[in-house]
Amino acid sequence: MAALLLSSMARAELVQSTNALTGLNSWETNEHSLQLELVQRYPSQTAAFFIARGFPEAIATELAETGCVFQTIGKNIGKNHDVSFNLAEWRVVIGDQTLPLKLKKQWHKQWAKNAVTPAARIAFRWATFPTEQTFKPGDYNWGMITFNLPPGSEFDLKVVWREGGAEYSSVIPELQCAKDPS
Amino acid sequence: MKQLALSFILTLPLALLSVAAPADQTLTPSADKPLAHDFELADQDGARHKLSDFRGKPVVVNFWATWCPPCRKELPSMNRAWQQLKDQGAQMIAVDVGEDEDTIFGFLSDYPIEFLVLLDIDGSEVTRWPVKGVPTTFVLDPEGRIVYTAIGGREWDDPALLEKVLALRTGGASVTKKQ
Numbered sequence: 001m002a003a004l005l006l007s008s009m010a011r012a013e014l015v016q017s018t019n020a021l022t023g024l025n026s027w028e029t030n031e032h033s034l035q036l037e038l039v040q041r042y043p044s045q046t047a048a049f050f051i052a053r054g055f056p057e058a059i060a061t062e063l064a065e066t067g068c069v070f071q072t073i074g075k076n077i078g079k080n081h082d083v084s085f086n087l088a089e090w091r092v093v094i095g096d097q098t099l100p101l102k103l104k105k106q107w108h109k110q111w112a113k114n115a116v117t118p119a120a121r122i123a124f125r126w127a128t129f130p131t132e133q134t135f136k137p138g139d140y141n142w143g144m145i146t147f148n149l150p151p152g153s154e155f156d157l158k159v160v161w162r163e164g165g166a167e168y169s170s171v172i173p174e175l176q177c178a179k180d181p182s
Numbered sequence: 183m184k185q186l187a188l189s190f191i192l193t194l195p196l197a198l199l200s201v202a203a204p205a206d207q208t209l210t211p212s213a214d215k216p217l218a219h220d221f222e223l224a225d226q227d228g229a230r231h232k233l234s235d236f237r238g239k240p241v242v243v244n245f246w247a248t249w250c251p252p253c254r255k256e257l258p259s260m261n262r263a264w265q266q267l268k269d270q271g272a273q274m275i276a277v278d279v280g281e282d283e284d285t286i287f288g289f290l291s292d293y294p295i296e297f298l299v300l301l302d303i304d305g306s307e308v309t310r311w312p313v314k315g316v317p318t319t320f321v322l323d324p325e326g327r328i329v330y331t332a333i334g335g336r337e338w339d340d341p342a343l344l345e346k347v348l349a350l351r352t353g354g355a356s357v358t359k360k361q
Contacts, residue, residue: 049249053249075334077206118304119280119282119303119304122279122280122304122305123249123280125280125305126247126250126279126280126305126315126316127247127249127250129315130314130315132314133314133315133333135333136208136210136331136333137206137208137210138206138207138208138210138332138334139208139210139332139333139334140252140333140334140335141314141315141333141334142250142251142252142315142334143315
């Protein structure tokens with residue numbers, strides 16, 4: 001059975017806020033059963049996280065400064081349907097370009113076999129958002145997503161998910177990759 | 183930069199906790215109740231434990247990591263739940279994914295928990311369970327089958343959740359809350 005394709009004609013209903021303690025911006029959208037929150041991470045914060053888990057400084061810094069890393073919280077807030085997604089279907093829209101996200105497997109492939117220890121790869125695997133996941137009602141998950149843009153970049157994010165036999169898409173506008181405070 | 187990074191390490195996890203939506207107290211029933219993978223892992227003192235050693239009682243198996251904000255948020259409620267479960271014929275196990283003894287030891291000095299913590303240091307066991315992210319928690323029946331799954335944190339001392347765990351005991355039973 002072909003899934004219905006339902007695209008939100010209007011932009012997602014968004015709440016954008018700034019954490020007074022950290023200065024980091026977050027964007028939260030609630031559509032149908034999906035609640036999605038994207039929280040900026042400073043490049044230095046991301047680099048420190050991965051260095052502390054065994055990454056060589058150069059690789060952690062490259063990841064942090066080219067990745068445009070967001071902490072992501074996805075949740076099924078519905079009562080009746082599973083919510084499924086595949087990050088390979090999400091798109092970064094910047095100017096007239098539409099780009100895929102940089103997924104875990106691409107990072108692993110980029111790192112030379114012995115450049116990142118198995119322990120560090122394990123940390124990366126579990127600290128990043130699952131590429132594919134299905135949430136039952138009430139389930140949620142946290143993890144980092146990398147958008148593969150330099151600090152300060154502004155972009156729209158097309159999010160795709162499935163629930164109740166239908167496919168939905170929505171656009172979160174004007175996300176910004178964090179820059180370290182000067 | 184190092185000072186900035188240290189500042190974030192100390193303050194950001196707590197700041198991020200504040201943005202977490204409250205957890206719904208759901209446990210998803212397994213349709214087919216698959217037999218859980220039997221692991222054998224060491225605790226912080228090096229003693230080894232097999233999951234199958236706990237056959238005959240319901241077991242809550244939680245996969246977590248110290249750096250994971252929702253894991254840290256739910257641990258105190260798991261410890262409170264353990265105070266109610268331990269004398270009622272149920273077991274609770276937290277399996278840390280991918281971290282070593284020193285990390286766990288340091289963490290547990292700040293987050294004292296009394297139930298069994300096992301270390302999957304090389305992350306090999308978690309991959310044999312249906313886990314996509316942490317925390318993920320499974321409730322096993324006395325035969326070692328996965329009866330419920332919860333992805334994301336929960337308030338584990340909620341009587342409604344404890345009731346479901348204890349109902350899996352042979353013959354079932356109601357929760358007796360300790361004062």
